[in-house]
Amino acid sequence: MAERKLPVQQLTILALCRFAEPLSMLSILPYLPEMIESFGVAEDDIALWAGVAASLYSACECIAAIPWSILSDHLGRRPVILASLTITMITSLLWGFSTNLTMALTARVLAGLGNGVAGIIRTMVAELCPWKELQPVAFSVMPIVWNLGSIIGPAFGGALSNPYDRLPGTPAGPHFFEKFPYALPNVASAGFFLGGIVIGIFFLKETLPSRKDHEDVALRMGKRLTCRAHEGLRKVRYLFIPGNEDETKPLLSGSSSTMFEPSLGSESNDDILEEEDEDQKGMVTWRDVLSKQSSLNLVAYGLLCMHSMSYDQILPVFMHHPVQNPNDADVSLPFKFSGGFGIDTSQISTLFTLYGVASMFFQFFIFPPCVRRFGTLRCFKACSVVFPIAYFMTPFASLLPGTFSKEAVILLIWFVKGLCTNVAFPSSTILLMNSVSNPRYLARFNGVSVVVSSIGRALGPSIMGPMFTFGVDKGYVIVPFWTLAVITALGVIPVFCLKDPDEMERENE
Known part of the structure; x- marks a missing residue:
């Protein structure tokens, strides 16, 4: 092989x-x-x-x-x-x-x-x-x-x-x-x-x-353009580096167009999908697309989109909300308080940038080794447990003295949430893809997953915005975050009902 x-x-x-x-x-x-x-x-x-x-x-x-x-x-x-x-x-x-x-x-x-x-x-x-x-x-x-x-x-x-x-x-x-x-x-x-x-x-x-395998004129033109570009570069290099022409040839000289030549990898998907040649024209029903495991994956994915988007949208509102004096008559710790951070847009943008940079680090350097060591499903389960804890703790950051301490703590909580998000989303995506019973259902199933994610991303902020307003009016800024924590805690249930695709394959065998 x-x-x-x-x-x-x-x-x-x-x-x-x-x-x-x-x-x-x-x-x-x-x-x-x-x-x-x-x-x-x-x-x-x-x-x-x-x-x-x-x-x-x-x-x-x-x-x-x-x-x-x-x-x-x-x-x-x-x-x-x-x-x-x-x-x-x-x-x-x-x-x-x-x-x-x-x-x-x-x-x-x-x-x-x-x-x-x-x-x-x-x-x-x-x-x-x-x-x-x-x-x-x-x-x-x-x-x-x-x-x-x-x-x-x-x-x-x-x-x-x-x-x-x-x-x-x-x-x-x-x-x-x-x-x-x-x-x-x-x-x-x-x-x-x-x-x-x-x-x-x-x-x-x-x-x-x-x-x-369909022949495409544009792709053939792309190959020719790439070949000519490689040939021109080779001639330019030969002009500036005199010597044997063979020494200036690219290492992959047998396939000069491979830099941009479309390729599906060293092992063709034909071997994996060979049984579908006759099946491809058959009618696809929703029962074929949505199995029990794929449906559970969709529920878990939709809830993930909902609470992640809600938190990222409501957090800047919370940080921009005015600070409340701890000695205010309306404050009754540890639960009744309605203050925010009172920081401006430029400070919030800086925190967003730091969060984005950290997210890229988590995605590139943390996610792959974690999944290789612990498995996709275990990583997803661990993240699903951490989310409600992070959301539960968030409003208490506003009680800390001084702007710097507040920003440092909220950034730490946000980083924890970002780490879980950047592990949970690709893990959920992998589980979604592997829960599809037949590869020819992938496009339709992914269409359903986009619908589910769009509903989650639209529904979450539309609920959390009014919840924030209601909570602040009543003197409880914890309301939206604790509501989010409860929803996320309930979202743990479908995650723990998921089965590892490898274990399912072994059971089927």
């Missing part, structure tokens, strides 16, 4: 396609309130419409996820990814050039409906790398890309938006970006999308079993 190797080239191309999405989506966060205010929205309603914009995106993404996945089962993964990236690029520009609230919300609706990349890219990773010993590394690539986008995106949007510092409600000047002050970051994002689309057209290979 040939040595199994990670399909690095294809994963790199998928990562480039994936990077454009968080860059575009998260770059709007720094200027979103100001942009909505520029549409003439009353100051008291800005938060409401910002929430509506976020909810519309998630809701529409939820609606469109399964149709995109089903379409990829018929047309192939590659054309659907390229079409989705193109739509998202156009809607990004539409958002940036919006001149009123209706146009902006329409752009968010279209962006959500057009975003079919996440689930299909996950399917392609599973099809590119079906070997369990390599999956921890393969499935950690896309979260790393997302974390990178989460660091660069907000800084990118904040730096490029409103370059002429035009105040909301003031007349536009003669310059183009005075008339459209929020267009520049979206134009730049569209450039990243365009780069991903071009690279995908020429170098991304199809992984759908029934279409992966």
